[in-house]
């Protein structure tokens with residue numbers, strides 16, 4: 001900044017301070033140099049930054065006339081202009097309104113108050129002058145104020161009331177030598193250039209210190225959506241635990257895989273449109289595995305595998321209804337069925353993280369869709385203890401070491417547990433997910449061998465992301481209202497807290 005300015009302002013000021021030691025009033029000093037106060041201000045700012053000069057702000061509040069008042073200074077007050085516009089025989093209000101425009105009303109009111117005008121009996125429209133000449137106090141007061149002359153507080157209040165004056169703060173500086181004062185500032189250079197080396201003037205030039213604290217140029221790069229940051233971190237936890245991802249690339253699903261295959265009865269409340277988005281087109285699926293379907297039908301109707309089933313009339317058309325999947329457990333069902341067809345049986349660890357859709361009331365933490373995280377292990381002889389063990393591992397990698405389990409109910413798992421973790425930051429127990437052991441009525445019709453159990457759990461992606469990023473409204477995290485600055489300014493997610 002300094003070096004671009006015509007150097008003479010800086011040189012003059014330093015020389016002046018060197019000789020006189022101080023500048024009382026930067027305004028008058030600027031005009032003595034014939035430069036604008038702004039120009040001097042920039043030099044002062046630069047020299048103060050290097051403590052070459054010490055500047056003290058001097059501020060003064062002064063009343064200045066408004067644009068409207070400037071008009072009155074030029075043309076007289078509204079009341080004066082009104083009287084001047086009334087001929088001896090008087091004038092109608094319309095004529096005067098025509099002449100004075102927007103100041104007619106205030107002119108009439110004040111002129112009447114000053115008894116400068118009057119009316120004939122019974123003719124309220126004809127305005128008559130009551131005085132030959134008037135003294136336009138308002139114009140005088142405004143002129144005096146404009147020229148900086150003192151005016152009484154009463155006048156100030158009156159002008160303030162008529163919104164003809166306003167406070168203006170003016171600031172200028174008193175200057176004196178600073179602790180680093182020099183009569184001539186060495187040319188500061190930022191980099192040694194060929195020119196410096198060739199001219200040799202690098203010997204006397206002063207090089208600016210590098211400002212290692214300076215922010216780098218913001219670089220226009222992409223930013224990861226916080227949800228995808230946490231998704232990747234959780235994905236790495238699953239991969240490290242030997243899980244492989246299930247293909248979740250089908251938001252549209254049939255009721256069969258989303259509900260029936262999970263042994264969820266057809267009259268279960270979650271299966272009506274209050275909770276689930278059913279598709280109008282294609283309304284029904286055409287491809288369901290016939291033999292497996294028969295087994296599912298059977299277990300719903302009359303049980304088997306040690307279960308008495310639900311004993312209701314299971315309807316194929318209900319199972320064929322297409323919907324937007326309400327959980328990625330629908331994908332788990334497909335994968336377990338596929339696994340059951342692979343002989344000999346091989347144990348598997350699967351995970352999924354993708355969108356699910358629920359026709360629920362939306363609020364600060366709920367939208368009609370969220371990302372479900374699901375993990376499952378399918379192997380011989382798995383127990384609830386194994387489930388608790390895996391949950392401890394999984395959540396401790398998420399930084400949640402203290403877990404508690406609360407018995408819960410899901411149509412497709414028995415036993416089921418809600419998972420709670422003590423969150424040190426929030427100083428409370430937070431529900432962090434749900435889990436359970438898939439029911440034999442779900443697994444055996446698929447053809448999985450006796451003795452093979454499947455432990456599984458689920459949670460959302462949005463909840464941990466909101467807590468980790470301190471976001472309290474899900475709309476700031478997901479959807480059209482996401483504020484990009486939040487994303488840009490958000491630190492990288494450090495799971496494991």
Ligand code: FB9
Pocket residue numbers: 329372373374400410413423430431432433434435436456457458459460461463464465467468
């Ligand atoms: O995510 C949830 N809570 C959570 C998770 C992590 C977390 O991390 C913080 C950094 C510290 C914080 C909170 N929940 C599950 C619990 C609640 O938020 C709950 O109110 C909302 N739940 C969603 C469903 O809402 C209707 C979260 C979602 C959820 C619930 C259950 C499952 C999946 C997602 C499941 C399952 C399941 C069960 C058995 C077998 C297979 C899958």
